[in-house]
Amino acid sequence: MASEAPARTTSLTAEAEDQGHYRDYARCVHCGLCLNQCPTYRLWGREADSPRGRIRQMFLVSQDEMPMSAAYVTHIDRCLDCRACETACPSGVEYGKLVELARGRIEQEYRRPPIPRFARNLFYRQLLPYPDRMAKLARLAGFYQRSGFERIATGSGLLKLAGLEARSQLMPRIDRKFFSTDATRVHEARGIRRARIAFFAGCIARMTFTSLNEATLRVLQANGCEVVVPGGQWCCGALAVHAGFRDVARDLARRNLAAFEQGDFDAVITNAAGCGSTLKEYGQLFGPEDKDHERAEAFGERVRDVTEFLDQLGLVSPLKREERRVTYQDSCHLLHGQRVREAPRRLLAAVPGLELVEMRFADQCCGSAGVYNITQTETALELLRQKTQHARETGAATIVTANPGCILQLRAGVKLASTGQEVVHVVEILDRALR
Ligand code: SF4
Ligand code: SF4
Structure with missing residues (x-):
């Protein structure tokens, strides 16, 4: 890295x-x-x-x-x-x-109180822009989760005492193997090549959603896409933009512009709605007078959410039956940020046997919202409680969504409410139907 x-x-x-x-x-x-x-x-x-x-x-x-x-x-x-x-x-x-x-x-x-100011500067300026520091932190967190320390902290009531029990439920599980973007990799299309695309792998998602990224590559390849994972890419900057660290976001954007300009691609694809929304809007980070403004605008026009792209391209790979009732939760930054509503639903409808039942208020935020569930935990949990109730009412065994942050939040919701539902991304449903 x-x-x-x-x-x-x-x-x-x-x-x-x-x-x-x-x-x-x-x-x-x-x-x-x-x-x-x-x-x-x-x-x-x-x-x-x-x-x-x-x-x-x-x-x-x-x-x-x-x-x-x-x-x-x-x-x-x-x-x-x-x-x-x-x-x-x-x-x-x-x-x-x-x-x-x-x-x-x-x-x-604005001068925030010392502790939040310190924490924000540490995360946004000293950790987020550095892939190696983020990887070390993730490995430490993975050790905590797998070594038994987490079980002891939870079982002994220590987390509850420290007021961290709910927050700990919202933390991502760290993968043993991270999705690599150290060097450029090319994954051949299966069958006739229909498109050549570049895949954006995310930052935290690379350490916590490796299997989702791999499933995304498989689905794209199965549908005739040659998938290039450009080396040198890193965080899109969404978390930084949302928190007001626009200089950090601009620097991250420049890094990604350089990484994705290495080749000629039909589209830049992401499976994270939050990242996609920011990547599409890179032009807004640079004033019209900035030398990178046009470049950023041109890049943004090539970005597509994976559901949007597959829906436009059309699925060609045969899909096997999946007898299952699912409900779909709109990711805010796909629906409201990118105005993509029907594409994920059409993809789900393409899977034989899958029954899609709409939940009430599917277009309302689940409370994840980047790091909102960490910074405004009580509000996030109240929104999650409502969302979990709406998802439970559908009787669906599976909640499907289109953003890793929403997946984490919804998984915490079903765990807290013991509904027993699974939570997956749209492409994971397609990936299962491929095999
Ligand atoms: S919908 Fe809301 S934001 Fe839009 S004009 Fe009315 S009050 Fe303003
Ligand atoms: S929380 Fe309310 S004001 Fe803020 S973006 Fe959502 S709808 Fe708009």
Whole structure:
């Protein structure tokens, strides 16, 4: 694995970016049609924790008409950045872009208390940009999970005492073998080659979802894709953008642009909706004056979620029967961030014997939202409790979704509620049907 972090670069300050979006804020006509789509508004019924209320606050702060107070930061922190409000908005307000800019400015100007400030800087600046440090941390976590320490900590009540029991349920299981992107690898298409694509493997997913990445390659190959896994790729920067570390995200984006420009590909494919949304929007990270703006825009246009791509390409590989009732949970950054709703459902419908039963509020966030379940655990668990209930009502044996973060959250939900359901990605269903 490459050990160095990307070189530091300069670009627009968050304040300049934020203030330059007056017209974007002005698109909001305060109609309130988004309110009931907002998970935090539905939970608490407070205007300040609604999309409309947050837009108003962000606008006033951007114009220096309201101070950047602790209360303001709390309302913005509590937003899941799920973008359900964007889908609901008839005025085309790009809420995700606005909240990410507002968080960028908070990161630059607001002094958080010492412990969260230290933890955020440690994770976003000292760990996330460095593949080797992340791998060492993951190995340590894997040792904790497999050596018996975790069982002792849970069984002895130590985690409960430290108030970490719920959080520990939300932590990913670390794989024994990581998905490698050290060097470029080429996986031949099965049968006639129909496309040549580049696969984006993720960062944390490379250490916790190796089997999902391998299943994705198999499904793509079986459907006539030559799959290249470019070496040198790393985190897409989604976690950093959502937290306001826009400089870190830009540096990560430049690293990925270089990695994926190594070849000529029909598309860049990801199986993580959260990553896909950020990769498609790389252009937004760079101002129009930035030398990398056009490059980032061009890259974004080639990015496809794996479900979107397979649906467009058409499945050609024969699928065996899977007698099973499943329900599908929309991943926010696929549905609201990328406006992909039907593709995963059509792929599931293509599997003979599979019965898809829609759950109530499938388009509502499960509470995962990047690291929201770690930073806002109580709210995330309440949303998860509701989601688990809706999934249970369908009587489905399997919950299917399209994002590793949602899979982790939903697995924690079924475990906490003891529903006995399995939780898998759409491509894992296709992969099983291949064999
Ligand atoms: S992004 Fe989600 S949580 Fe945030 S305001 Fe919009 S709907 Fe509410
Ligand atoms: S964000 Fe859109 S839907 Fe929500 S209040 Fe503003 S204009 Fe209406």
